[in-house]
Amino acid sequence: MSPYVLLAAAIAAEVTGTVSLKYAEGFTRLLPSAVVVVGYGTAFYLLAQVLKAGLPVGVVYAIWSAIGVALVAVIGAVFLGERMNFTMVVGLVLIIGGVVLLELGVGK
Template identity: 45%
Template sequence: MSPLLNAYALLALAIVSEVIGSTFIVKSEGFSKLLPSLAVIVLYSIAFYLLSQVVKVIPLGITYAIWAGVGIVLTAFIGFFVFKQTLDLAAILGIALIISGVVVINLFSSTAGH
């Protein structure tokens, strides 16, 4: 596997770890429940370790933009579908803009390492 493809695979795992960790923040009830609180710490640690490996190949700004953008969108979807939280028109528009930004970075930016 090429280093760039490997970096994107690690970035995907970092995003998944962060999103699941964020989901456990809700379940920890303000860090008052031990197991969900430990899950947050472990999953965020995994996410940041993986990010530290990704930035060896992909520039920090691009890595963080993709990680944060995709993480925000997936976390919003989990909030909507799992926790039944509502999204108004402004939130949906913002999510669409975030998705657009990540797509533009990946398709058109030479900085992304393509």
């Protein structure tokens, strides 16, 4: 399987775990707490497989964390009623732009 497909799955698992933290209420609710643990466990396992496939750790972590941050912020704004303003959007664009530049630099 492509390491980038595994990375996308790792990101999805991490975002699922992070969003579930909101509903776990300090790990006092069983189902959301289980989703957090399984989500993070799956994310780290898949991330390890991506690194095993030979992709550079700096680039992989940058992609994983930046896309995760952006997705959680968007999910929070769209589905959880959290506020998002212009400054926050610019920050997310800068994070994604930085990751793109890292990826472009690997090929040189």
